[in-house]
Amino acid sequence: MESVNKNFNNAHLDNKNSNYPTADTQSNTSSEEDKELPACERSLLQKIVRTGLITSKHDIEIQRRDPKSPLFSIKSFELLKLHPHLLKGVYEMGYNAPSKIQETALPLLLANPPQNLIAQSQSGTGKTAAFVLAMLSRVDPEFQYPQVVCLSPTYELAIQTGEVAAKMSTYCPNIRLRYAVRGEDVEKGSKIEEQIIVGTPGKVLDWATKYKFFDPKNIKVFVLDEADIMVDTQGHQDQSFRIRKLLPETCQMMFFSATYTEDVMRFANAIAPMSVIIRLKREEESLDNIRQYYVNCNNKEDKYNALVNIYGGVTIGQAMIFCQTKKMALWLVSQMVEQGHAVALLSGELTVQQRISVLDRFREGKEKVLVTTNVLSRGIDIEQVTIVINFDLPMTVTRDPDYDTYLHRIGRTGRFGKKGIAINLVSGSSDHFVLKQIEEHFSKPIECLNTDNADDMEKLGAED
Numbered sequence: 001m002e003s004v005n006k007n008f009n010n011a012h013l014d015n016k017n018s019n020y021p022t023a024d025t026q027s028n029t030s031s032e033e034d035k036e037l038p039a040c041e042r043s044l045l046q047k048i049v050r051t052g053l054i055t056s057k058h059d060i061e062i063q064r065r066d067p068k069s070p071l072f073s074i075k076s077f078e079l080l081k082l083h084p085h086l087l088k089g090v091y092e093m094g095y096n097a098p099s100k101i102q103e104t105a106l107p108l109l110l111a112n113p114p115q116n117l118i119a120q121s122q123s124g125t126g127k128t129a130a131f132v133l134a135m136l137s138r139v140d141p142e143f144q145y146p147q148v149v150c151l152s153p154t155y156e157l158a159i160q161t162g163e164v165a166a167k168m169s170t171y172c173p174n175i176r177l178r179y180a181v182r183g184e185d186v187e188k189g190s191k192i193e194e195q196i197i198v199g200t201p202g203k204v205l206d207w208a209t210k211y212k213f214f215d216p217k218n219i220k221v222f223v224l225d226e227a228d229i230m231v232d233t234q235g236h237q238d239q240s241f242r243i244r245k246l247l248p249e250t251c252q253m254m255f256f257s258a259t260y261t262e263d264v265m266r267f268a269n270a271i272a273p274m275s276v277i278i279r280l281k282r283e284e285e286s287l288d289n290i291r292q293y294y295v296n297c298n299n300k301e302d303k304y305n306a307l308v309n310i311y312g313g314v315t316i317g318q319a320m321i322f323c324q325t326k327k328m329a330l331w332l333v334s335q336m337v338e339q340g341h342a343v344a345l346l347s348g349e350l351t352v353q354q355r356i357s358v359l360d361r362f363r364e365g366k367e368k369v370l371v372t373t374n375v376l377s378r379g380i381d382i383e384q385v386t387i388v389i390n391f392d393l394p395m396t397v398t399r400d401p402d403y404d405t406y407l408h409r410i411g412r413t414g415r416f417g418k419k420g421i422a423i424n425l426v427s428g429s430s431d432h433f434v435l436k437q438i439e440e441h442f443s444k445p446i447e448c449l450n451t452d453n454a455d456d457m458e459k460l461g462a463e464d
């Protein structure tokens with residue numbers, strides 16, 4: 001029998017770049033400034049570029065509905081009494097110990113009788129890995145019909161979840177997964193034999209009700225992922241709820257969200273009543289580990305020269321360069337490419353598939369420099385980036401300092417030992433004024449750097 005990863009014949013895993021939808025996910029290209037990406041795309045790109053866990057200093061907050069049910073946390077995966085093949089898959093993924101959210105979520109998710117769970121923690125804290133492990137553990141591979149349904153807000157996010165399931169179940173050859181996403185079809189009149197369905201709400205609802213490709217009464221686990229994105233998407237809440245109503249009373253509900261707004265909680269309580277609610281406070285970005293500099297420049301050509309000096313002077317790590325407009329980003333990239341530098345450009349007019357491909361290459365180190373606009377200013381955390389350069393300072397439309405964007409561009413979440421360098425290229429008195437305000441706002445010094453001075457440049461490479 002085939003394992004999960006060998007059985008994604010209804011999806012396009014082999015060539016990420018060939019089948020991603022584009023039309024409805026393209027950004028507006030008409031404006032001069034790139035708009036920020038929609039939440040679902042940000043979430044996807046963040047998953048693509050992330051290479052590790054976001055660890056948290058905070059404690060889990062637990063709101064328990066049923067005081068009789070046991071609640072404990074585990075410090076090792078062994079304590080979960082997983083099937084040995086599943087445990088092997090977990091270790092092979094490099095997960096040595098459970099993350100903070102997993103410590104509390106996993107015993108609950110695997111408990112008998114099954115418990116409903118609502119879990120909220122920021123992206124990157126290990127939610128997907130937690131529910132995928134629970135989904136795989138609950139499957140009975142002896143039976144050839146769907147037992148688990150997992151809903152994701154978009155095609156791409158569903159594929160990401162499926163890929164985690166594929167890896168984790170490498171040694172569980174009898175567990176199989178089916179994608180229920182746009183473009184996938186099941187032969188009319190036939191029944192799905194795979195035990196896990198991962199898909200988008202509309203498609204799953206159609207498969208359950210209109211085509212009856214599977215019997216919802218056999219579903220033991222219902223996962224709703226990225227709930228905050230679901231509530232923002234027209235129709236998803238309603239479709240999810242309609243699916244939920246088809247499921248048996250005993251079905252275990254697992255509800256995951258990166259945020260905890262009123263809308264999300266209303267949705268959560270409708271989907272997963274009588275849940276244990278666990279929350280992990282967001283790890284705030286900070287400038288603590290960042291050395292900040294500014295370089296005096298006369299014009300954009302001067303900025304470019306400064307950049308080339310920095311680029312030549314610092315050989316470690318990777319750099320991200322932020323421009324305020326697409327036009328400026330294009331100009332900068334063309335200059336750098338002309339001089340033979342390997343640079344990548346990420347701007348708003350790219351399709352989802354192009355963005356993924358740019359970020360994949362950057363993450364793999366094929367390009368050392370990524371030039372981007374505000375599309376990436378928020379919520380994308382590329383760990384291996386050691387230098388962030390503000391080719392243009394972040395400003396609001398009224399040309400006031402945009403403190404949030406500054407922090408999001410260069411700040412780091414409290415990951416131990418991650419130092420960074422931020423360099424602001426400033427030209428003209430208004431830039432200087434904005435820089436001064438930024439310095440005062442964060443109460444952190446921004447030092448002057450002369451990129452023509454060898455001693456100054458040496459500072460950049462120094463450890464502290």
Ligand SMILES: Nc1ncnc2c1ncn2[C@@H]1O[C@H](COP(=O)(O)OP(=O)(O)OP(=O)(O)O)[C@@H](O)[C@H]1O
Nearest residue numbers: 051052053095097098099123124125126127128129
């Ligand atoms: N216990 C663990 N040990 C080490 N790495 C882990 C562990 N759990 C998850 N990871 C890794 O950490 C990263 C984030 O995990 P995961 O995708 O599960 O987080 P998430 O909270 O679901 O984030 P998102 O909301 O973006 O999906 C992934 O690269 C994942 O492989």
